[in-house]
Amino acid sequence: MTVHTNNMQQALDASNILDDYGAVDVNEFESKISGSTAYDSSITSDYNNTLPADVEVNTSNAALLSGSADLNTGSDAVISDEANLDTESIPVIKETIHVGKRSVATGGVRFRSRIIERPVEETIRLRQERVEVDRTPVNRVATEADFANFQEGTIEVTESAEVPVVSKEARVVEEVNVNLNTQEREEVIRDTVRSTEVTAEDLTETDRRNSGNI
Template identity: 40%
Template sequence: MKTITAYFDSVQVAEKAAFDLAKAVPGVRGQVVDTRNAASLDELSLPEGDAALVREGFGRGGGVVHAEVPDGRFDEVANVLEASGAVDLDALEAGWRKEGWTGSTTGAASGTTTATTGVSTGASGATGALSGTSTGGETQRLGAAGEERIPIVEERLRVGKREVGHGRVRIRSYVVETPVQEQVTLHEERVNVERRTVDRPLTAVDEALFQERVIEATETAEEAVVAKEARVVEEVALRKTAEERTETVRDTVRRTEVEVEDDRTAAKTSTSTPKRDPGAV
């Protein structure tokens, strides 16, 4: 959104210009400021020199039309106001000074361009009839130094790196006791003593039985023997690998641009290179 301010020789002309503007450019409504509501002039953010001229104009019966202009429609609004009789402030100031007016010094008396983007020039090529600013800005006119500057600001993208943790892996060993069972076959020998009743005649072999004799037998039995053997059956390793990847970072950066509008008619001049005297040293 931009703003535009135009000065007219009389309040009646300013009111008619505001009416013509509302009719020609729907959606744009001009506010008429004159001596009756001169306090509103401070809200228009005019340059100090232009404000002094307008206040003097109020005392001479003039009026101002101020309007907010949507982006892209500034030239359309400016053309309507110029066609309705907007006055060139530079030319107006020059005339008043010839009459003896000693108001606040502005820029050059004629043909001075303003430094703020959005200022419209009149059909004749002189600036100052209309003042335009972006919302929140202020139109500037060249001072005594003859120079005003608009810095070009540009954002640059800087990409850095930082280490971010994505979790931790930890291996912990502990002892678990699990009941187990195995089956084993055990061999066992037992000795039994039996008495048998025998009734038979004694033989020659039996005669040797009449002597001392000892018979022994040993009982044996197998029992389970338990032994434990520890063996490594598996390994769990913790290993870290590193790799590099390229990531595209996308963002937007801002940069200010400057648009220069120059409607002055360039004077046509011709230049020629003087001929050199062959005899000159």
């Protein structure tokens, strides 16, 4: 009888089951029977003692082979029960990278406008009038023109002077232009992502070789 198992543990369990039920090497047992001149009934008796009460033993080789077949059927049932396992799934997870953009403040320029004063000076020529009275003594004969002015009256002479007049004129002497220039550049983003890698190893040939060595 040959028992095929899926792994080493099942092979050991099958061997223990055969040993518990008193399995023997058929060829070795047959050589003992055919080589002896007298049949020793103690062999069958001892063999019966090693088997359970519900197992019937026959001295013929056919019975031994039949019993071996029965044992084989029982061991196959045990192995089949152990091989009936629940299906288990292994999730394969893989990370992906998404690169986006957001705006951040990197600096700038602040403009402040204020009024300052500084002293200035300008030279200007001004004119001023003054009345001067000059009396000159004379001695001559009066003329008719003199008699025409020979009357009462008032003569006024007005003095005048120039004064500086300050006026201001605002002129644009400079313009400050503010321009915001936009430049684009390419940047390579390097990072790492994780993923689940599942490898399958076929243990059939290895288990068969291990079971053949038992």
